[in-house]
Amino acid sequence: MSSTVDKKGKGETRRDFLYLTAAAFGAVGAGSVAWPFIHQMNPAADTLALSTTEVDLAPIEEGQAITVMWRGKPVFIRHRTAEEVERAKSDDKADLRDPETDEQRTKPGHEKWLVMVGICTHLGCVPLGQKSADVKGEYDGWFCPCHGSHYDTSGRIRKGPAPKNMAVPEYTFLTDTTIKIG
Amino acid sequence: MGSGNRKKFDNPIVEWVDSRLPVFTLMNKEYGVFPTPKNFNYLWNFGAIAMVMLITMIITGITLAMHYVPHVDHAFDSVERIMRDVNYGWMIRYLHANGASFFFIAVYIHIFRGMYYGSYKQPRELLWMLGVVIFLLLMATAFIGYVLPWGQMSFWGATVITNLFSAIPFVGDSIVTLLWGGFSVDNPTLNRFFALHYLLPFVIFAVVFLHVWALHVAGSNNPLGIEPKGEQDTLPFNPYYTMKDTFGVLVFLIVYVAFAFFMPNDLGHPDNYIPADPLVTPAHIVPEWYFLPFYAILRAVTFDIGIPFTDITIITAKLGGVLAMFGSIALLFVLPFLDKHPVRSAVFRPWFRIALFALVIATFLLGMAGGKPAEGIWLYVSQFCSVYYFGFFLAIIPFLNKYEPVEKLPPSINDAVLDKNIKANAYFYAGKVK
Ligand code: HEM
Numbered sequence: 001m002s003s004t005v006d007k008k009g010k011g012e013t014r015r016d017f018l019y020l021t022a023a024a025f026g027a028v029g030a031g032s033v034a035w036p037f038i039h040q041m042n043p044a045a046d047t048l049a050l051s052t053t054e055v056d057l058a059p060i061e062e063g064q065a066i067t068v069m070w071r072g073k074p075v076f077i078r079h080r081t082a083e084e085v086e087r088a089k090s091d092d093k094a095d096l097r098d099p100e101t102d103e104q105r106t107k108p109g110h111e112k113w114l115v116m117v118g119i120c121t122h123l124g125c126v127p128l129g130q131k132s133a134d135v136k137g138e139y140d141g142w143f144c145p146c147h148g149s150h151y152d153t154s155g156r157i158r159k160g161p162a163p164k165n166m167a168v169p170e171y172t173f174l175t176d177t178t179i180k181i182g
Numbered sequence: 183m184g185s186g187n188r189k190k191f192d193n194p195i196v197e198w199v200d201s202r203l204p205v206f207t208l209m210n211k212e213y214g215v216f217p218t219p220k221n222f223n224y225l226w227n228f229g230a231i232a233m234v235m236l237i238t239m240i241i242t243g244i245t246l247a248m249h250y251v252p253h254v255d256h257a258f259d260s261v262e263r264i265m266r267d268v269n270y271g272w273m274i275r276y277l278h279a280n281g282a283s284f285f286f287i288a289v290y291i292h293i294f295r296g297m298y299y300g301s302y303k304q305p306r307e308l309l310w311m312l313g314v315v316i317f318l319l320l321m322a323t324a325f326i327g328y329v330l331p332w333g334q335m336s337f338w339g340a341t342v343i344t345n346l347f348s349a350i351p352f353v354g355d356s357i358v359t360l361l362w363g364g365f366s367v368d369n370p371t372l373n374r375f376f377a378l379h380y381l382l383p384f385v386i387f388a389v390v391f392l393h394v395w396a397l398h399v400a401g402s403n404n405p406l407g408i409e410p411k412g413e414q415d416t417l418p419f420n421p422y423y424t425m426k427d428t429f430g431v432l433v434f435l436i437v438y439v440a441f442a443f444f445m446p447n448d449l450g451h452p453d454n455y456i457p458a459d460p461l462v463t464p465a466h467i468v469p470e471w472y473f474l475p476f477y478a479i480l481r482a483v484t485f486d487i488g489i490p491f492t493d494i495t496i497i498t499a500k501l502g503g504v505l506a507m508f509g510s511i512a513l514l515f516v517l518p519f520l521d522k523h524p525v526r527s528a529v530f531r532p533w534f535r536i537a538l539f540a541l542v543i544a545t546f547l548l549g550m551a552g553g554k555p556a557e558g559i560w561l562y563v564s565q566f567c568s569v570y571y572f573g574f575f576l577a578i579i580p581f582l583n584k585y586e587p588v589e590k591l592p593p594s595i596n597d598a599v600l601d602k603n604i605k606a607n608a609y610f611y612a613g614k615v616k
Pocket residue numbers: 236239240241242243244245246247250261275278279282285320323324325327328329330331379380382383384386450
């Protein structure tokens with residue numbers, strides 16, 4: 001057997017190679033054991049399974065809004081008036097922090113319905129503006145009292161510390177008056 | 183911890199144990215005859231006080247856990263049941279809730295003591311850094327504990343603080359989902375918070391052990407900041423400091439139980455007696471008082487930081503606030519390496535003393551600003567004080583390293599203590615020696 005030590009002192013030996021491969025295997029092994037203990041913290045199967053909600057839109061009058069729970073979060077559903085839709089569309093060209101057109105935030109043929117997660121994208125408070133008596137902010141949409149973010153009639157961020165528009169969840173129209181969120 | 187040259191104990195049982203496991207020798211060496219500088223003032227009580235508070239929290243916490251139910255449908259009611267039906271439940275809960283506040287009071291004074299007398303300097307750097315680790319763990323424990331009663335402040339405090347992590351670029355949202363175990367703060371979150379709230383105090387206990395170990399390697403600092411030169415400068419820990427610590431602990435406990443019994447809710451927020459409601463945000467979310475200065479720093483960053491004259495944002499206001507908040511604690515951690523001035527104690531550093539008192543005032547103002555809505559004058563107060571806070575560590579300390587004169591120090595602790603003119607008040611000693 002050849003010597004494992006390079007007598008001329010020229011760098012790597014077979015032993016170094018064994019150390020490195022052993023360490024690499026050890027690291028991969030430790031990582032694959034650690035992963036289940038980290039991943040257990042992510043949403044469990046039943047939490048994920050709860051993640052669709054069906055909503056009947058028929059009782060919501062024009063100009064009214066309701067809040068439903070979806071995945072433990074409030075979802076705002078607003079039956080917008082023609083003026084509100086008009087205003088949202090005309091603001092498409094305004095100076096937006098998170099540019100999105102009103103068309104991208106609604107479903108074709110159902111522009112009067114705005115469906116979005118009612119959570120301020122700053123630090124997660126629930127903005128005001130769902131009830132007719134609420135403050136609606138400078139853009140007549142929603143206003144987050146926590147640190148003063150103003151959203152427009154399309155739920156887009158216009159002023160204040162929040163970085164993004166309120167999120168539009170995945171949803172589909174099952175009929176003209178029912179939607180499935182998630 | 184070896185038995186080395188062990189002295190025999192008279193009591194045969196003690197001797198039997200000690201010759202097999204020298205715990206009595208160890209205790210005697212570290213807490214009996216341990217040579218301790220003889221010029222401690224009352225600020226040196228707060229380490230022992232913090233230890234007593236840790237034990238108090240563990241005892242009251244474990245007894246609360248015997249009745250508490252970590253489930254969103256039962257948590258709030260189980261705490262109300264503790265308050266009304268469980269025998270002495272009200273007392274145990276009030277001791278635990280106010281205990282957290284008094285733990286922080288002790289720790290804040292303890293940290294101030296370390297800064298004033300330069301206890302973080304060589305050779306006590308690691309001792310200090312372990313202390314900052316304890317402080318961080320304590321903040322995590324208290325934050326998580328406040329979520330458990332599942333009131334409105336519990337829920338919305340947890341929502342706002344966990345959402346901070348979403349500011350981290352790219353992985354932020356995944357981290358938040360991982361913390362929640364769902365899509366919002368919900369039952370999985372409460373469950374894991376309870377598990378962690380049970381665990382962390384014992385982790386703190388372990389780090390406290392290392393902290394005290396490091397202390398017993400370097401020995402205690404003292405108000406003069408000069409090392410003891412021999413026996414004439416020290417006293418055996420027992421009975422001198424066991425007595426003084428016991429006295430200080432008792433005075434502190436009197437104030438603490440006065441709060442727990444006579445004004446148990448003064449330090450808390452009334453909204454936390456409203457059950458958590460994920461659909462209604464309280465008009466004004468405030469954390470517990472001990473977090474207010476850091477909360478003010480978080481909210482002081484109201485502007486995006488980008489490349490000048492372009493629209494490109496590098497750090498959003500949200501991320502900037504988070505970085506500033508964690509940065510303010512990171513600065514404490516590296517303080518031993520920032521402050522290179524050869525004199526330890528502020529007693530002999532009049533410039534540093536002024537800067538440090540200004541820091542204390544800035545921190546108090548930050549605390550006041552943190553409790554108010556972040557607008558108008560209070561926003562400017564928090565911005566101004568945050569700038570001072572960072573300036574203290576990053577500008578003033580380096581400046582003092584270079585320019586603050588090095589005063590002549592007293593020859594020894596003994597000389598300083600015996601000098602009748604300065605005995606009572608080491609503060610003025612500086613002027614005398616010059
Ligand atoms: C470092 C030590 C600890 C700190 C700083 C701490 C802090 C807190 C705080 C601030 C609360 C909220 C009190 C309220 O407003 O109701 C709390 C609640 C609670 N803690 Fe701790 N805690 C500590 C140790 C422990 C330990 C060791 C346990 C044992 C399991 C424990 C069990 C509980 C329970 C069951 C509650 C919920 C009942 C309640 O809200 O009163 N704690 N803790």
